[in-house]
Amino acid sequence: MSVDLRTRVDGEQASVEASQFFRETLPGLLDVHHGLIAPGASELALPNFCIETEGESWTLAWSGDRVSVEPGHGGEARVRLSAQQLDDIVNDQSTPIALMSNNLLDMPEGSLPDFLNWWLVLRAALDARRIHASGDVTLDGEGHRSFSLDDSDETMRAFLEEYGYLHIRGLFSEEEMAAVEADFPVAAPHFEKGDPQAWFATTQDDTEHLVRMEGFDRYSQASIDLIDQARFQRIGGIPGIGHDQSSRKPGTRVGALSKPIGVVKGISDVPWHKDCSLGRHSYECCNLTVGISVTGADADSGQLRVLAGSHRALIWPAPCVQPGLDLEPVDLPTRTGDVTVHLSCTQHMSQPPVKKTRKVLYTGFGQQPADPEAADLQRRRLHDVRKKTHTSVSQEPGYLGED
Numbered sequence: 001m002s003v004d005l006r007t008r009v010d011g012e013q014a015s016v017e018a019s020q021f022f023r024e025t026l027p028g029l030l031d032v033h034h035g036l037i038a039p040g041a042s043e044l045a046l047p048n049f050c051i052e053t054e055g056e057s058w059t060l061a062w063s064g065d066r067v068s069v070e071p072g073h074g075g076e077a078r079v080r081l082s083a084q085q086l087d088d089i090v091n092d093q094s095t096p097i098a099l100m101s102n103n104l105l106d107m108p109e110g111s112l113p114d115f116l117n118w119w120l121v122l123r124a125a126l127d128a129r130r131i132h133a134s135g136d137v138t139l140d141g142e143g144h145r146s147f148s149l150d151d152s153d154e155t156m157r158a159f160l161e162e163y164g165y166l167h168i169r170g171l172f173s174e175e176e177m178a179a180v181e182a183d184f185p186v187a188a189p190h191f192e193k194g195d196p197q198a199w200f201a202t203t204q205d206d207t208e209h210l211v212r213m214e215g216f217d218r219y220s221q222a223s224i225d226l227i228d229q230a231r232f233q234r235i236g237g238i239p240g241i242g243h244d245q246s247s248r249k250p251g252t253r254v255g256a257l258s259k260p261i262g263v264v265k266g267i268s269d270v271p272w273h274k275d276c277s278l279g280r281h282s283y284e285c286c287n288l289t290v291g292i293s294v295t296g297a298d299a300d301s302g303q304l305r306v307l308a309g310s311h312r313a314l315i316w317p318a319p320c321v322q323p324g325l326d327l328e329p330v331d332l333p334t335r336t337g338d339v340t341v342h343l344s345c346t347q348h349m350s351q352p353p354v355k356k357t358r359k360v361l362y363t364g365f366g367q368q369p370a371d372p373e374a375a376d377l378q379r380r381r382l383h384d385v386r387k388k389t390h391t392s393v394s395q396e397p398g399y400l401g402e403d
């Protein structure tokens with residue numbers, strides 16, 4: 001079971017002409033992939049859903065165990081998309097979550113859950129991927145566990161493929177983490193309000209805190225020295241399919257997070273999401289995201305939580321655990337010097353700290369795209385839309401995002 005889930009290549013995707021798409025392409029794909037759609041869709045609320053684009057409307061309806069597509073507006077829920085937004089949704093460059101988190105979601109009737117449920121149907125038809133149905137994802141291994149440097153790559157690979165995450169204990173020492181922590185105040189003055197590399201959040205006492213420094217490696221030789229070491233680079237080899245850090249240019253390799261208690265505005269702890277929740281799953285997944293615990297973390301101090309096995313499930317990619325989902329959240333408490341690894345489409349959240357602040361570095365490994373230039377072009381095009389995401393999504397202190 002490889003964690004290479006890519007099915008699309010940038011530069012090879014045809015642009016979408018709405019009329020032809022709704023009249024011919026989509027109905028054909030819905031038919032062909034009926035078996036991938038029906039079991040999961042029958043567990044979803046699917047009110048008639050109208051997509052309006054460039055002055056025309058089409059309505060998707062779920063009846064019996066089939067989806068029909070009819071011209072006109074017969075929807076209980078309705079979304080308005082520009083031609084570019086429709087193209088990006090169809091070609092998996094964007095998602096309803098990307099529209100929502102950038103304040104671009106235009107739904108005069110119905111709301112995000114309606115769009116997300118229908119988005120699952122669209123993805124199944126367009127990507128030939130089965131919508132998750134209860135019981136689809138089973139975890140056959142020995143259950144949640146952590147690893148040490150003495151465990152083999154093969155053992156960790158098997159767990160990663162099945163569960164979608166790893167917790168590796170004691171990769172770094174307390175002294176090494178203290179050296180990195182000492183660089184936080186050195187780097188901080190270089191990050192100002194308005195810099196897209198700097199995230200700020202306000203706490204209950206109305207104090208504004210610098211909570212995330214993207215490109216921390218520009219100011220922290222200690223962090224570069226650690227991630228360049230063989231014991232760390234080994235992580236890229238665990239999936240066995242050529243993950244490396246080549247797409248992370250110097251100065252963009254490490255993000256440093258400092259999580260205060262009681263954030264009420266802005267974001268330092270991201271609610272439940274897959275890292276592909278804004279789009280591009282079928283071009284890039286699975287990347288590996290690695291968190292280095294500069295300070296330890298638990299339920300009181302900003303630990304990571306993951307939905308085990310969710311990388312194998314076509315489900316809502318955010319902003320909460322899909323209602324009724326049969327996958328269990330797992331807490332990942334860590335000690336100073338531990339690392340967590342998760343796949344980009346393993347759903348995860350960081351739990352807002354309530355007693356102790358937390359510091360953590362994030363970096364990651366990816367696979368080389370088939371057409372790096374085309375991939376870079378798309379990433380840069382989307383960057384402008386996405387760069388405000390962190391200012392528009394927030395969660396209450398102590399929020400767990402489960403129903």
Ligand SMILES: [Fe+2]
Nearest residue numbers: 270273274275
């Ligand atoms: Fe994430």
